[in-house]
Amino acid sequence: MNLNKMKNVYIHPTAIVEDGAIIGEGTYIWHFAHIRSKAVIGKNAVIGKGSYVDSDVIIGDNVKIQNLVSVYSGVTIGNNVFVGPHVAFTNDLYPRIGYDWEITKTEIKDNVSIGANSTIVCGSILDKYSFVAAGTLVPANRHVWEHALIMGNPGRIKAWVCKCGRKLLGNEGEGEYKLTCEKCQENIIIDVKALGRL
Amino acid sequence: MNLNKMKNVYIHPTAIVEDGAIIGEGTYIWHFAHIRSKAVIGKNAVIGKGSYVDSDVIIGDNVKIQNLVSVYSGVTIGNNVFVGPHVAFTNDLYPRIGYDWEITKTEIKDNVSIGANSTIVCGSILDKYSFVAAGTLVPANRHVWEHALIMGNPGRIKAWVCKCGRKLLGNEGEGEYKLTCEKCQENIIIDVKALGRL
Amino acid sequence: MNLNKMKNVYIHPTAIVEDGAIIGEGTYIWHFAHIRSKAVIGKNAVIGKGSYVDSDVIIGDNVKIQNLVSVYSGVTIGNNVFVGPHVAFTNDLYPRIGYDWEITKTEIKDNVSIGANSTIVCGSILDKYSFVAAGTLVPANRHVWEHALIMGNPGRIKAWVCKCGRKLLGNEGEGEYKLTCEKCQENIIIDVKALGRL
Numbered sequence: 001m002n003l004n005k006m007k008n009v010y011i012h013p014t015a016i017v018e019d020g021a022i023i024g025e026g027t028y029i030w031h032f033a034h035i036r037s038k039a040v041i042g043k044n045a046v047i048g049k050g051s052y053v054d055s056d057v058i059i060g061d062n063v064k065i066q067n068l069v070s071v072y073s074g075v076t077i078g079n080n081v082f083v084g085p086h087v088a089f090t091n092d093l094y095p096r097i098g099y100d101w102e103i104t105k106t107e108i109k110d111n112v113s114i115g116a117n118s119t120i121v122c123g124s125i126l127d128k129y130s131f132v133a134a135g136t137l138v139p140a141n142r143h144v145w146e147h148a149l150i151m152g153n154p155g156r157i158k159a160w161v162c163k164c165g166r167k168l169l170g171n172e173g174e175g176e177y178k179l180t181c182e183k184c185q186e187n188i189i190i191d192v193k194a195l196g197r198l
Numbered sequence: 199m200n201l202n203k204m205k206n207v208y209i210h211p212t213a214i215v216e217d218g219a220i221i222g223e224g225t226y227i228w229h230f231a232h233i234r235s236k237a238v239i240g241k242n243a244v245i246g247k248g249s250y251v252d253s254d255v256i257i258g259d260n261v262k263i264q265n266l267v268s269v270y271s272g273v274t275i276g277n278n279v280f281v282g283p284h285v286a287f288t289n290d291l292y293p294r295i296g297y298d299w300e301i302t303k304t305e306i307k308d309n310v311s312i313g314a315n316s317t318i319v320c321g322s323i324l325d326k327y328s329f330v331a332a333g334t335l336v337p338a339n340r341h342v343w344e345h346a347l348i349m350g351n352p353g354r355i356k357a358w359v360c361k362c363g364r365k366l367l368g369n370e371g372e373g374e375y376k377l378t379c380e381k382c383q384e385n386i387i388i389d390v391k392a393l394g395r396l
Numbered sequence: 397m398n399l400n401k402m403k404n405v406y407i408h409p410t411a412i413v414e415d416g417a418i419i420g421e422g423t424y425i426w427h428f429a430h431i432r433s434k435a436v437i438g439k440n441a442v443i444g445k446g447s448y449v450d451s452d453v454i455i456g457d458n459v460k461i462q463n464l465v466s467v468y469s470g471v472t473i474g475n476n477v478f479v480g481p482h483v484a485f486t487n488d489l490y491p492r493i494g495y496d497w498e499i500t501k502t503e504i505k506d507n508v509s510i511g512a513n514s515t516i517v518c519g520s521i522l523d524k525y526s527f528v529a530a531g532t533l534v535p536a537n538r539h540v541w542e543h544a545l546i547m548g549n550p551g552r553i554k555a556w557v558c559k560c561g562r563k564l565l566g567n568e569g570e571g572e573y574k575l576t577c578e579k580c581q582e583n584i585i586i587d588v589k590a591l592g593r594l
Contacts, residue, residue: 134286165292
């Protein structure tokens with residue numbers, strides 16, 4: 001464990017952090033977690049009990065990863081992301097024993113929330129402030145737009161959500177959506193043309 | 199570990215039971231499980247490998263929690279409940295980093311069964327003898343009635359089940375359903391008016 | 397641990413392998429895994445972090461089981477099978493506390509792939525080269541045919557896949573399907589009459 005690079009990091013005695021992992025100040029690594037070499041985790045993050053962070057994964061600041069989450073090589077997670085318990089990421093679209101394979105990347109942008117027991121198939125981009133409801137299957141190569149709420153199996157976009165996590169209501173016109181949060185009254189504009197076709 | 203309160207409790211050497219957890223006689227805590235302070239677990243229960251029981255969770259007698267289950271603060275589990283492997287509970291309807299949050303409660307009544315890899319979103323009541331099929335997503339704030347079988351994503355009530363777990367068949371009339379178990383022949387009456395509208 | 401029967405087996409120091417488990421040469425048992433007595437695992441297999449292999453489970457050669465998988469008594473897994481992270485198997489169709497139960501078997505044939513976070517309800521047969529997409533719920537007593545791709549909740553057969561994992565395209569006529577891989581060009585014939593009605 002490269003302690004020189006890890007000041008003020010709390011690692012539970014049962015956790016395993018391989019040499020060459022880089023973990024930012026103020027981050028907690030909980031019971032039975034396993035952080036592989038060459039994983040990079042930001043500041044003030046939490047890695048929950050029994051979770052796994054593979055080599056070359058990059059995780060930002062203030063990220064909270066709950067219990068029993070597996071994050072594989074090829075996944076990048078931004079800042080301020082919530083990953084609920086039991087979430088599974090993947091990095092191989094065609095897993096077959098005895099065949100070559102290549103890593104397909106997945107990108108989780110800043111301020112995303114991923115609900116409990118969701119499955120994030122690789123090739124996907126979860127854009128800023130998007131929200132994956134609990135139990136959702138995000139299919140391969142999906143672009144989940146900013147502020148979108150995706151739910152179900154297969155996951156489909158069902159609503160828009162605020163920075164605070166509550167529903168956005170309002171005018172879903174052409175060109176852009178002018179929406180207002182049902183709770184905090186923040187106004188959010190979704191640029192539909194930039195998103196492309198729903 | 200408060201051994202004075204825990205006579206005849208079996209705790210595997212790899213499990214972690216915090217001071218202030220209360221565990222009833224005859225209960226087993228298996229490998230790599232973690233029981234937080236102020237959790238209360240009844241008699242003759244089993245907490246499976248790698249499972250997590252958060253502070254303030256209350257679990258009844260004769261409950262069997264299988265491997266890799268996460269039970270969070272705000273969840274109450276009655277007596278004689280089966281929780282299959284990999285089941286995830288939640289306690290926050292709007293998880294966002296940097297925003298306040300409050301615990302939303304979940305209540306699992308006596309004799310409920312929850313199938314493998316289900317997700318129980320908070321705010322729900324699983325009533326007596328209800329049955330969550332494997333892989334089900336129980337949405338937020340759902341009341342799953344007594345003897346109901348819920349399945350799918352999102353979970354919907356698809357049938358009625360007996361105390362023994364088998365299907366109930368029969369007259370689904372108005373006012374009340376007079377049903378009989380396909381296996382043990384027990385007669386069960388479902389008071390539809392009490393349940394409200396299907 | 398019966399070392400006499402386990403030459404060249406790598407068992408991580410945090411894993412638990414009970415006496416009477418049999419593990420083939422070249423197999424790796426990773427962190428916090430638990431292998432029960434009377435489990436049988438073949439050669440050159442990998443059992444991922446935190447996974448559980450119950451008594452009487454039989455697992456073939458070259459099988460790769462990812463993190464946090466639970467395989468229960470009654471499950472048999474052939475050779476060259478990929479089991480993604482967080483997959484849950486079951487062995488009891490009617491789990492109820494206080495009632496007798498019997499094991500219902502599940503058979504995973506050679507060269508099957510099971511995607512991340514899927515749930516395999518017991519009584520099912522996953523036939524050779526079949527492919528369970530990530531997040532799928534395979535319902536009880538299902539026969540998933542050779543080369544079939546099953547996905548969703550409940551899982552339904554949506555396509556046919558090659559030995560290499562890619563889609564098979566072509567003539568879906570009566571009697572038999574003459575299909576060709578979109579990637580490796582291999583020709584595969586599906587004997588529809590042998591499968592029975594779709």
